[in-house]
Amino acid sequence: MRRFFRPTWAEIDLGALVGNLRHLRKRVGPRMKLMFVVKANAYGHDAVLCALAAQKARAADWLGVSSVEEGLALRTSGVNLPVLVLGSLYPFESVLAAAAHDLTPIVASLESARRVAEAAARLRRVINIHVKVDTGMGRIGVRPDAAPALVRELSALRGIRVQGLYTHMAKAEDDRAFTERQLSAFRKVLKALDKEGLRPPLVHAANSAAALRHPGARFDLVRPGLAAYGLYEGFSPVLTLKSKIIYTKTVGKGTPVSYGAAWRAKRASRIATLPIGYGDGYPRALSNKASVLVGGKRCPVVGRVTMDQVMIDVTDVPRARVGDDAVLIGSQDGASIPAAELARACGTISYETVTALSGRVPRVGVGA
Numbered sequence: 001m002r003r004f005f006r007p008t009w010a011e012i013d014l015g016a017l018v019g020n021l022r023h024l025r026k027r028v029g030p031r032m033k034l035m036f037v038v039k040a041n042a043y044g045h046d047a048v049l050c051a052l053a054a055q056k057a058r059a060a061d062w063l064g065v066s067s068v069e070e071g072l073a074l075r076t077s078g079v080n081l082p083v084l085v086l087g088s089l090y091p092f093e094s095v096l097a098a099a100a101h102d103l104t105p106i107v108a109s110l111e112s113a114r115r116v117a118e119a120a121a122r123l124r125r126v127i128n129i130h131v132k133v134d135t136g137m138g139r140i141g142v143r144p145d146a147a148p149a150l151v152r153e154l155s156a157l158r159g160i161r162v163q164g165l166y167t168h169m170a171k172a173e174d175d176r177a178f179t180e181r182q183l184s185a186f187r188k189v190l191k192a193l194d195k196e197g198l199r200p201p202l203v204h205a206a207n208s209a210a211a212l213r214h215p216g217a218r219f220d221l222v223r224p225g226l227a228a229y230g231l232y233e234g235f236s237p238v239l240t241l242k243s244k245i246i247y248t249k250t251v252g253k254g255t256p257v258s259y260g261a262a263w264r265a266k267r268a269s270r271i272a273t274l275p276i277g278y279g280d281g282y283p284r285a286l287s288n289k290a291s292v293l294v295g296g297k298r299c300p301v302v303g304r305v306t307m308d309q310v311m312i313d314v315t316d317v318p319r320a321r322v323g324d325d326a327v328l329i330g331s332q333d334g335a336s337i338p339a340a341e342l343a344r345a346c347g348t349i350s351y352e353t354v355t356a357l358s359g360r361v362p363r364v365g366v367g368a
């Protein structure tokens, strides 16, 4: 059965995704474990599609999600790789749900560890946890000076096994000194644990930038998101946002287009309409700013992006017709519009641009 009629969709190149994960593994060394971060619906790329592709290709050892809900969606779709829930679990009942579905929680306080121990007692099994240390991110995590004592206390709790110890880098992409300070605080914790024979088997710290730019941040496992999706230099973009021209018309000089008449034709122009708008996560902030590829040529977005439609000027692509493909993010006939370009135009980062694509846009796996 046809999955959708409205011709707006995102192609997810699963071959490129697996290629990126393999390339990353080559860069960090074959013995390094790799946790593929698929939180927030795999940064908008479809978590189930991406996780299953990585699992099938044996391209990842672990998956990282942000909530129990995200983990459950993977488990109910046939994903059986180990999954770390990177977000702190609250309310504590969610610990039971996590454990029941073999999702590994993180712990950053004795209080949450006790809840995990209670869940372990109820389920009559041992629950693996990873302890989070805050070395400079300031989000969640035990302070480095308190971390060894916490790990010591956790190691004494029945039903808990401290399988991992980790931290998260705040400026790995552009601040070597800051990253070194974070790593040195983390290493101090490890040294103290080593002395007591309490170093957990999986130590990790590196997102994409840290894994690629700071070899000292790799430890036992790296946690890439951005590079896996090809949104990091040297990796292949995985997502192409596509639509089709559904209407064209020729307008005279001075004709306004879209809400607020914020654009007027400077010459006789051919205007094409695409069935995509901010309801799909194509930002309204791109009004009069972005371009869209048609026939391999950049066509400017004209007027305000509306909820469901956007207009582009195809005057310079005389062959453009109803039914032609339009690429809003990605490549077409040698031209490309990277997610980073749209992000810059909106004053944000490519993480947000791809993650913002809404559930209304079907994700279609290609290139598997």
Ligand SMILES: Cc1ncc(COP(=O)(O)O)c(C=O)c1O
Residues within 6 Å of the ligand: 037, 064, 086, 168, 206, 207, 208, 209, 223, 224, 225, 226, 227
């Ligand atoms: C804890 C944690 N690890 C790893 C990542 C992956 O980061 P990146 O996409 O920069 O590789 C994230 C993403 O924000 C994260 O929150």
